[in-house]
Amino acid sequence: MPGSRTAFLDNEDSLILERSGIVRVTAVARSNYGIVRDQGVHFKTKKFGEIRDWKPDRLCNTVASAADQAYDYVVVTTKAVPELRLTPEILSPLLSPEYTNKFAQPTYLLLQNGLNVEKDLYNAIRKLNQGKPSIVCAALYVGTNLAAPNVVVTNDLESLFLGIYRHEDHTTSANSADETALLQDLGSIFQRGGSAITIVPEIQRVKFAKNFWNLSFATFATLTGYTVPSLFRSPPASKDEQCNPYLYPITAELVQQHSIPAIKTTMKELLTLGMRR
Secondary structure, eight states, X not given: OOSOXXXXXXXXXXXXHHHTSSOOEXXXXXTTHHHHHHHOEEEEETTTEEXXXXXXXXXXXXXXXXXXXXXXXXXXXXXXBTTTBOHHHHTHHHHSHHHHTTSOOOEEEEOOXXXXXXXXXXXXXXXXXXXXXXXXXXXXXXXXEEEETTEEEEEXXXXXXXXXXXXXXXSOOSOOHHHHHHHXXXXXXXXXXXXXEEEOSOHHHHHHHHHHHIIIIIHHHHHHTOOGGGGOOOOOSSTTSOOOOOOOHHHHHHIIIIIHHHHHHHHHHHHHHHHHO
């Protein structure tokens, strides 16, 4: 497969891409650039084992320093926080005349949660007048933590759903031949690297389902100070056993009065938002 790929990330996706054996990975490290350059990344994974001193094919400390060559794919794994910084701002060196006058636009893969997070990038690429923007979005299920600036710890949860971003198109529910070829090409890279891949004909529904649970459980884990697993209870041992969660007597009434209604309200709000999108 000709060309090279670049990944903007702090997790195991760079490792998966390079494990495929068919890509050259340029990774942009931000705050941890120095330690990754000097010591590499230490991965502690249940899926791939423990890997020490790993480095990508090329390491850069800014997007601008990586914007010196053409790429087939640009993978964005930064959090989507539009209130602070839009994705086109992060990728601005790749959207600048200095870059676009030399190189064609790549396909962008956005490994970002959130609804409609692709819109700003799509509009920015359209302004370049280099043809229809090529954006693949995803729903990523992965349990990972940055234990130290260059130490990544993951569990065995890792699943990636890929689909085409179709701007303002809420009815198309099948991939075209060109879309299928693009998704299979990109998906094969992750699959060869060891990732569990599912290609879907309409990604926004899958993203919404994931965000539905993320918003509800992550919000209340943050507000209560408890970990997400603490919001769950083991299933009943038999079908006759009732699944009634234990509530500490002192706070039981407060949970019934405040917590459960608030969780239901949050879920209803997201459903309303999804219907408007």
